């Protein structure tokens with residue numbers, strides 16, 4: 001039996017960055033943008049608020065770009081505070097590097113298994129797709145999706161009854177498949 005599971009974001013991840021005001025290390029993206037056009041140059045920031053003290057941080061999205069070099073569609077979305085744009089930009093490696101931020105996806109995703117009809121099968125093949133690059137532990141994912149404890153999943157791996165082309169220990173954020181034989 002072949003199952004398709006999807007790891008789906010449920011909200012924006014938190015932004016890991018040290019607050020200058022209170023030394024907290026988590027910001028929540030507000031979803032609002034600030035755009036500043038000066039002559040023919042444009043700057044744009046995504047605003048984020050410290051989860052502890054509310055201090056605002058500006059995450060650089062565009063830095064002194066010529067207006068003509070920015071896609072009009074992107075400008076519209078910045079001006080409209082497009083809710084999907086914040087999610088896209090937070091996951092953009094260029095934006096992450098430029099702002100020296102990482103993301104905290106705890107409690108910001110869920111696993112869709114498309115029903116529980118696989119739970120009593122002897123052999124299942126599962127294809128796991130990531131709707132966003134969310135780093136998760138496959139062991140945790142498989143435990144949740146198959147109604148097993150993490151210890152049981154670890155034991156199935158050790159016994160060779162849970163196999164995959166990828167390493168199931170550690171974390172993954174990209175699509176993978178596995179086979180489980182009970």
Ligand SMILES: [Zn+2]
Nearest residue numbers: 019022050053
């Ligand atoms: Zn703070």
